[in-house]
Amino acid sequence: MELWIPITIGAAFMQNVRTTLQKKLQGKLGTRGASFVRFGYGFPVAILYVLGLHFFAGFALPQVNGAFLFWSVVGGLAQIFATIMLVYLFTLRNFAVGTAYSKTEPVQAAIFGLILLGERLTTGAVLAIIVGVLGVMLISVARMPLSWGNLFKALVSRTALIGIASGGVFGISAVAYRSAALSLDGPNPIMQAAVTLACVTTFQTVFMLVWMLIKDKSEIVLVLKSWRSSSLVGLSSVLGSMGWFTAMAMQQVAYVRALGQIELIFTFISAVFIFKERINRMEVAGCVLIVTGILFLLLWQ
Template identity: 70%
Template sequence: MELWIPITIAAAFCQNLRSALQKHLQGSLGTRGASFVRFGYGFPLAVIYVLVLHFGVGYALPSPDLEFVFWVVLGGLAQIFATMLLVYLFSLRNFAVGTAYSKTEPVQAAIFGFIILGDKLTTGGIVAIIVGVIGVMMISMANLPLSWRNLGTAMVGRIALIGMASGGLFAIASISFRSASLSLNGPNSIMQAAVTLTCVTIFQTVFMLIWMLWKDKREIVQVVRTWRSSALVGLAGVVGSACWFTAMTLQQVAYVKALGQIELIFTFASSYFLFHERLNRMELWGCLLIVCGILGLLMS
């Protein structure tokens, strides 16, 4: 088994755990605060990770350049707003459905590549994209009567647009992080991913602190008051990010994110056992179609 496979599965598990904790915190912190704890409580652990690799294991520190800084800033901002949209989505629909919407990320990456970069799509790839879109439509219409009007709402409705925007921003973030890590002239993929993770989380922490100081200082007080739960989010977030960054340095983003859809299995379990939420039949089939579309895209 190639190393990136178990690392990706671990990343998916940690990401699901972090999202579940963020959903729990949203009631007391709000969307901005629940999103901030992922970065604010995670960056000290990321710094310690780099120091252990450097002084403990003996890996040399790479030298960042302007290209690295560009990808860190672009990816960091994309991930911040993607996370905020996802946390907000949890308040509109249940945990499993909200997560499923964000899983349109690999499909959107393929579409962006076709439109912007001129990447070729095979017939199988087009079919896979259509299957994924049908899955999103089914989720959007799960609690609505079946009609052409509701079908249009499923494609351009508020919840659908928020979910797909979150997935699109996550796709941009993933590509940016891989590009940043590969731009480093480091000793190996582990150290390159660790340095990228540390720089990204430090930038995100500073950016969001300034934002909250500007918008609402009370959110910072609430983040400090909930430090026990928030620290768990930071721990799960930084461990998951370290795994994602390492896997995406070892392997192409499309492969990593396709395997990462295993997160939906963890999500269904969390939705049922932790939040006591129930999926109706159409929501379940919609989630499964999204997974099938992503896996079909990978196979094609």
């Protein structure tokens, strides 16, 4: 098994942990505050990770360049706004379905990867991604009678458009992060990903802190008061990001994000056992399609 596969699955699991904790924070913090904690409480861990790789693993620090800084800023800003949209999405529909809409990201990431990096996919991989996205679409209409009309209504609803936009901006951020990591001159994908993560999360923390100072200073107070739960969000977020960044430094973004759809399976488990939401047969069928797409992807990559 290629190393990027278990790394991606671990990242997807940690991302679900972070999203679950973030949803619990939604009632205590505003949208900006709930989005900020994943960066503000996570960047110190990312910096310690780089230092650990340098001083204990003996990895050299790569030389930062202009291309790296450009792609880091693009990816960092894209991830901030995608996260805000995703957090806001939770207020519009249930936890599992809200996350499902954003999982159109693999298709959008494949398009951005082709445009920005010239990365092409095999025919089998394209089919696998389409199967997975069909699973997402099935979940999106699971709470209404299945018909082409309802499918169209679901896809053009406010919830769907915000979710799809979130997935698209997440796709841009993922391609930007891969571009940033690849622009560094070694020493290996792990260190390149770690340095990218540390620089990006530090930039995101400063950016959002300034934003909250301008827009709503009281939100900063709430973030500090909720430090126990917020720090768990930050820790789970940075652990997941370590996996995502490393996997994307090793493999094309579309493959990583397609496999990362396994997060939706973890999401449904959280929805049932933590948020006590009921899952119907259509949603189960959608999950089966997503898993089928993932299996096809692993066979046909």
